[in-house]
Amino acid sequence: MPPITKEDFMNNVLETLWRYSVDFPVSREKGCNPDFTALVVKLLSDHDAYSIPVSIDNVYQGLGIRLVQDDFIAQGEEEGLLGYIIAIDDGLISEERPYSIVAAVRSTDPVELKRITAGHELYHAIYDMREELRKNGASAMSIRMESTSFDENEVIANEFAAQFLMPVAKLIDAFNKLPAKSVRVLSNIFGVPSEEMVKRLRNLGITNYIDDGIPLSERRQVCDC
Numbered sequence: 001m002p003p004i005t006k007e008d009f010m011n012n013v014l015e016t017l018w019r020y021s022v023d024f025p026v027s028r029e030k031g032c033n034p035d036f037t038a039l040v041v042k043l044l045s046d047h048d049a050y051s052i053p054v055s056i057d058n059v060y061q062g063l064g065i066r067l068v069q070d071d072f073i074a075q076g077e078e079e080g081l082l083g084y085i086i087a088i089d090d091g092l093i094s095e096e097r098p099y100s101i102v103a104a105v106r107s108t109d110p111v112e113l114k115r116i117t118a119g120h121e122l123y124h125a126i127y128d129m130r131e132e133l134r135k136n137g138a139s140a141m142s143i144r145m146e147s148t149s150f151d152e153n154e155v156i157a158n159e160f161a162a163q164f165l166m167p168v169a170k171l172i173d174a175f176n177k178l179p180a181k182s183v184r185v186l187s188n189i190f191g192v193p194s195e196e197m198v199k200r201l202r203n204l205g206i207t208n209y210i211d212d213g214i215p216l217s218e219r220r221q222v223c224d225c
């Protein structure tokens with residue numbers, strides 16, 4: 001067997017990711033969030049992850065991306081960094097798998113926030129990675145900061161994460177089955193932060209939930225579409 005070259009590895013992984021972006025282009029009507037429903041169903045079905053809570057690990061493994069936890073502050077990184085995705089040369093660690101795409105989430109975050117960050121980075125893996133790698137090579141490609149929610153691509157990445165972790169059909173089904181429409185219970189079922197659940201319900205036009213006193217953070221944008 002000839003050794004796997006960096007180009008082979010990157011081409012195989014990138015090809016798979018890129019195909020999703022071609023099959024499911026982001027379309028955004030003015031003022032509206034893109035609808036990722038079809039992509040989410042395909043991604044989850046392709047990787048046996050369409051359970052609740054959504055199995056992020058299955059999707060990452062299926063796509064050949066490593067998901068790791070990192071203490072960014074201990075690494076001297078900027079405060080407010082929630083996650084990033086990067087292509088790295090792994091040759092010293094593993095001869096069989098000399099190169100990797102790695103997504104990192106902040107180790108000190110609650111598990112629910114880590115899941116949102118992992119979903120966010122998955123958006124970049126599908127939609128941004130190929131172009132970034134072509135431009136910059138194997139270097140840091142994308143980061144998620146606490147304060148970047150007003151950058152349009154970051155807002156879209158956050159929206160993808162919400163739709164990916166709270167698939168519309170599953171969410172409506174769970175909501176309808178709940179005798180008391182509690183955001184806290186729904187958040188636990190889907191493994192997401194309560195604030196993200198409130199935002200998702202509102203974006204779907206669902207307002208008859210019990211908010212358990214959870215405020216909708218001012219910096220989060222709600223779409224009226």
Ligand SMILES: [Zn+2]
Nearest residue numbers: 143144154157
């Ligand atoms: Zn981002």
